[in-house]
Amino acid sequence: MYEEEAGKRTDMKKNIVKIGKMVYTSMCGCLSKRYRRRHMLTLENLSFGVQDEKSQKEIIRNLNLTIESNKFVVVTGPNGGGKSTLAKLIAGIEKPTGGRIQLDGVDITEKNITERAQSGISYAFQQPVRFKGIEVFDLLRLASGKQLTITDACQYLSEVGLCAKDYIKREVNDSLSGGELKRIEIATVLARGTKLSIFDEPEAGIDLWSFQNLIAVFERMRHNIKNGSILIISHQERILDIADEIVVIANGQISMQGPKDDILPHLLGTASAVDACTKFYNKEEA
Incomplete structure (x- = not known):
């Protein structure tokens, strides 16, 4: 738990007082406010392996x-470092072989993908599924899990940069481009309005024009983020530049993690962020 104390530090004995959701420290009869920041998602010693012909291959290793x-x-x-596997473990698509996953303090390790979706986790695949015979409005209504009006649906489409009148009645089929x-x-x-939205390499399989539009969507999502978090698996510098925090995974473990301004410089100045990550990890291993 991360805690930040506001007020003058002292060596005097302090008493902790909790009033509602706020935590205070009592010093000499005065109360100074302390802010307690709760982790929304916590992974503890998370591991995942698969059995091949000869041995158990560890893809995620005791990751925190x-x-x-x-x-x-x-x-x-x-590539192959375990990024997409990590996303699938959080979403419930894969089951960990060790460790624990908590969402808002609740252990969800044994919950399946449906139960995790009900708990507030959404997952967007690298290649979205096409639903022949289902219109965009119906897909949005099903995703929301509530009575959705045309106005609501149009608003969601507008937020992702699509002209609602051109898409609201279209089928989710091969007539739509990847972007x-x-x-x-x-x-x-x-x-859906979930607590945690996971996107696995959203830039995969789309053209440059669609990618530019996708960046604009994520920038708006970052600006409007509220009561939830967004987790994106990506190699793209433009997406990395939107981040509050960057996590670098190599060989199933975290090799770097921190605020964007601290981590991004380590990943730039080479042919690609992937090469930079590899070089950094190999340097630590040496």
């Missing part, structure tokens, strides 16, 4: 990570 509320966090690192489908999927995440 905390994500606070109202944060835009980007996870990056070399259009990605933005519609993000609109479904907005409609």
Whole structure:
């Protein structure tokens, strides 16, 4: 638990007083406020492995990570380092072989993907699913889990940069480009309004024009973030630059983690962030 104390420090014995949700420190009969910042997502000694023909291959190894509320966090690192596996473990698509996952202080390790969705976790795949015969409005309504008006649906589409009148009645099928489908999927995440929204390499399979639009969407999401957090798996510098915090994963473990301004300089100045991550990790291993 991270705590920040406001008020003059002293060596005198202090008494802790809790009034409602606020925590105070009593010193000499005076009360000074302390702010307690709760971690929304906590991963403790998380591990995941698969059995191959000869032995158990560890993909995630005793990984510890905390994500606070109202944060835009980007996870990056070399290909095969465990980034997408980590996202799937959090969402419940894969089950860890060790460790614990907590959401808002509640242990969700044994919950399946449906139960985690009900707890407030949404997951967007690298390649969104196409639903032949289902219109965009129906998809948004199903995602929201409530009675959704046309006005509400149009608002979600507008937030991801789509002209609502051109898309609200379209089928979610092969007539949509990869970029259009990605933005519609993000609109479904907005409609759900979850605590934790996970996007696994959202830039995959889209053209440059669609990528520019996607960046604008994520910038708006970062600006409007409230009562939740966003976790994105990505190699892209433009997405890394939006982040509050960056987590670098290599060989199933965290090699770097911290505020964007501290971490991003280590990842730039080379051919790609992937190469930089690899070089940094290999340097530590040496």
